[in-house]
Amino acid sequence: xxxxxxxxxxLGPGQYDLYRLGVPSSQKxxxxxxxxxxKETAEALRERKKRSDVPGPGVYNLKRYGDELGQEKTKQMxxxxxxxxxxxxxxxxxxxxxxxxxxxx
Numbered sequence: 862x863x864x865x866x867x868x869x870x871x872l873g874p875g876q877y878d879l880y881r882l883g884v885p886s887s888q889k890x891x892x893x894x895x896x897x898x899x900k901e902t903a904e905a906l907r908e909r910k911k912r913s914d915v916p917g918p919g920v921y922n923l924k925r926y927g928d929e930l931g932q933e934k935t936k937q938m939x940x941x942x943x944x945x946x947x948x949x950x951x952x953x954x955x956x957x958x959x960x961x962x963x964x965x966x
Contacts, residue, residue, distance in 0.1 A: 901909075910917070948954070
C-alpha cells in the first residue's frame, strides 16, 4: 500500500545529482516530499469511533492458550484446601515414630 499513489517514484540510490563543494545553498535544488493531509480531523475520527458498535481494545476478554490451564490448577488447589490437606503417608509416619519411641519399663 503506497500512500503516495499520485506521486511518481523518485530516483533510486546513486541516481541523485551530486553537488560541488562551495556552492551556495540558494543555488542548490533539494528533494522535497509532500505529505497527504488527513481526510478527516482527529475530532471527527473520535466521534465516529464512539458511535461505532465495535468494542475498543481492552473492553472484552480475549481467550488465550494458558488461561484455562491456570484456571484448572487454581480450582484444584482450592478444592484441596477445602477438603483439608493431609499427608497421604501420615499413617506410615505415625507407625515409624511409634516404633522409634523408647519403651518404658
